Amino acid sequence: MRRQGISGPSPTSFFGGNLQERNNLRKEAMLHDMQSLSHDIVPRLMPDYVQWSQTYGKSFVFWWGIEPRLAIYDLEHIKELLSSKHMYSLGRSRLQQEGVMHFIGKGLLMANGDAWTHQRRVVAPAFHVEKLKHQLEHIVECTLEVVKLWNKMLCESKEERVEIEISEHMSQLAGDIIAKTEFSSSHQKGKLIFLKLSALQKLSIHSSSRFGSNLQRIRKLKEEVESLFMEIIEGRRAAALQAMAGHTDDEDGQQKNDYYGQDLLGLMLAEMEAAKLEAAPPLRGQRRQRQQLGRMYTSRQLMDECKTFFFTGHETTWLLLTWTFMLLASSPTWQHRARQEALLFLHQHGDMPDFDMLSRLKVLGMILLESLRLYTPATLLAREAFSSIKVGDLEIPKGLSVWVPVLAIHHDKTIWGEDADEFKPERFSEGVVKACKNPMAFMPFSFGPRNCVGQNFAMMEAKIVLCMLLSQFTFHLSPSYRHAPICILTLQPKHGVPIILRHFRP
Structure with missing residues (x-):
C-alpha cells in the first residue's frame, strides 16, 4: 500500500495494532455530552478517522488488532468494490463473524460466497412488494397498541402532557412488529424470543472475556433462544405438512406457500422447503436419511436467518424512528409539514394507512432520508x-x-454542501440522485448486490408508524434531553430521547 502512496499510523503493538490509540481517542471524545443539539457528530463518533485522515489522507491503512484495514474514501472505488464484480472476492472477516456469532450466527448478514448467494436467493422473495403488503396490517396493529398506551398515559396525567422516553417505546414497538411479521401465528413466543435475543445481544457486545460466568450466561441464553426458534419452526412445518396432506394434487387454488403462512417465517420456510425438494436425490436407498439431514440443515439455517432479521430489522427501525422523532421534535416546521401530509392521506384512505399511499408520502420520505443521512444506524x-x-x-x-x-x-461538506451538518430534508426533494454531487455518497443500506434486503420493509414500517403517531400526537424535546450519540455496533442515543407528548388538537 505504501508503494501505491497509501500510508497510515504505525501499530503500537503486535497484537493490539492501533486499537489502543483508537480507543483512547474515542474515550476522550465521548468523555462529555455534546454542548448543544448539533448534528456535527463525526468528530465525536469517529475521532480516530478524523485525526488519521488529516495526517495520512482520506484513504489510509490501520491495524484493528491483528487485522489490517484500509479506510477507503474514493466514491468510485467504493462503488466498484461493492458492485457484483467483486461479490465473491470480498466478504465478512473472521473477526466480524466472531463478534456476532452468538446472537446472529451464520445468517445472511455474515455469510460469504456461495452460502451468501444461496441465502439471499431464499430470503429475497419474502421482501417483494406483493409480500410486503401482507405485513402492513401487522405493523398497523402493533402501532395501534402504542396509540392506546399513549392515550391512556395522557388521560391519566393531571396535565395535558406527559414525558416519555421515545427510544424505549420505539424499541418495544419495533420488537413487537418483528415478532408479529416473522411469527404471526406464534406472536407471544416471538416476543419472548425478542426479549431473550436482546439480552443475548447486550451480553455478547459487553462481554470482555470468553470465559467465566458471563460466557455461561451467554451460552444458556443462546440455548433458550434456539430452543424457542426450533419449537416454532418445527411446529409451523408440521402444521403445513398436515394441511397439505388434506388436499389433493389437483387442488391448485391454494399455493403451497399459503400452508406455511404469509409472515416472514412462513415465506422463508416455504422457499427453503421448495429448494430442498428440488435438490432431493432421486435414489430411494438413502432418501429418508438425506431428507432428514436436509431438514436439520434448513432448520439451523432458518434459525440463523430469523436471528439475523430480528437483529437487523429491530435495530435499523427503532433507531431510524428514534432519531427521526428527535429531529422532528426539535424542528416544529417539519413536524407540522409531516403531520399535514399524514392527515391528508389518512383522510383519503379511511383514517388507516394504505400500502398504495406510502409511495406518495413525499414529505415523510424526505425526512426519513435526511434522518438516515445524519444518523445512519451503521x-x-x-x-x-x-x-x-x-x-x-x-x-x-x-x-x-x-x-x-x-x-x-454522509457529513462531508465537499459532497453535500456547507449545510451538511444541518437537518434539511428538502435536499432530497428530487430524490437521492440530485441531493448531492454524487449519489454514491448516500449508503445507509449499503450498495450493490449485498445491500440490505429488508430496506423496503424498514422504510414501509417507518412511514406507517410516523404517519399514525403524527396524526394523533405532538412531540417536543424535553429540557432534560442530553445530546450524546454513541456507537455500540449501531448509532444510538446514550441517554435516550425524552419527549414531551401531547394530543394533537386540530
Whole structure:
C-alpha cells in the first residue's frame, strides 16, 4: 500500500495494532455530552478517522488488532468494490463473524460466497412488494397498541402532557412488529424470543472475556433462544405438512406457500422447503436419511436467518424512528409539514394507512432520508479481500479488510454542501440522485448486490408508524434531553430521547 502512496499510523503493538490509540481517542471524545443539539457528530463518533485522515489522507491503512484495514474514501472505488464484480472476492472477516456469532450466527448478514448467494436467493422473495403488503396490517396493529398506551398515559396525567422516553417505546414497538411479521401465528413466543435475543445481544457486545460466568450466561441464553426458534419452526412445518396432506394434487387454488403462512417465517420456510425438494436425490436407498439431514440443515439455517432479521430489522427501525422523532421534535416546521401530509392521506384512505399511499408520502420520505443521512444506524461498512483484486488503479492484496466510513461520507461538506451538518430534508426533494454531487455518497443500506434486503420493509414500517403517531400526537424535546450519540455496533442515543407528548388538537 505504501508503494501505491497509501500510508497510515504505525501499530503500537503486535497484537493490539492501533486499537489502543483508537480507543483512547474515542474515550476522550465521548468523555462529555455534546454542548448543544448539533448534528456535527463525526468528530465525536469517529475521532480516530478524523485525526488519521488529516495526517495520512482520506484513504489510509490501520491495524484493528491483528487485522489490517484500509479506510477507503474514493466514491468510485467504493462503488466498484461493492458492485457484483467483486461479490465473491470480498466478504465478512473472521473477526466480524466472531463478534456476532452468538446472537446472529451464520445468517445472511455474515455469510460469504456461495452460502451468501444461496441465502439471499431464499430470503429475497419474502421482501417483494406483493409480500410486503401482507405485513402492513401487522405493523398497523402493533402501532395501534402504542396509540392506546399513549392515550391512556395522557388521560391519566393531571396535565395535558406527559414525558416519555421515545427510544424505549420505539424499541418495544419495533420488537413487537418483528415478532408479529416473522411469527404471526406464534406472536407471544416471538416476543419472548425478542426479549431473550436482546439480552443475548447486550451480553455478547459487553462481554470482555470468553470465559467465566458471563460466557455461561451467554451460552444458556443462546440455548433458550434456539430452543424457542426450533419449537416454532418445527411446529409451523408440521402444521403445513398436515394441511397439505388434506388436499389433493389437483387442488391448485391454494399455493403451497399459503400452508406455511404469509409472515416472514412462513415465506422463508416455504422457499427453503421448495429448494430442498428440488435438490432431493432421486435414489430411494438413502432418501429418508438425506431428507432428514436436509431438514436439520434448513432448520439451523432458518434459525440463523430469523436471528439475523430480528437483529437487523429491530435495530435499523427503532433507531431510524428514534432519531427521526428527535429531529422532528426539535424542528416544529417539519413536524407540522409531516403531520399535514399524514392527515391528508389518512383522510383519503379511511383514517388507516394504505400500502398504495406510502409511495406518495413525499414529505415523510424526505425526512426519513435526511434522518438516515445524519444518523445512519451503521456508521461503517467493512469487507475483507479473500483474493487480491484491483479497483480502478488501486491494488488491494488478499487479507486486507476494506473499511468505508459511511458516517463521515454522509457529513462531508465537499459532497453535500456547507449545510451538511444541518437537518434539511428538502435536499432530497428530487430524490437521492440530485441531493448531492454524487449519489454514491448516500449508503445507509449499503450498495450493490449485498445491500440490505429488508430496506423496503424498514422504510414501509417507518412511514406507517410516523404517519399514525403524527396524526394523533405532538412531540417536543424535553429540557432534560442530553445530546450524546454513541456507537455500540449501531448509532444510538446514550441517554435516550425524552419527549414531551401531547394530543394533537386540530
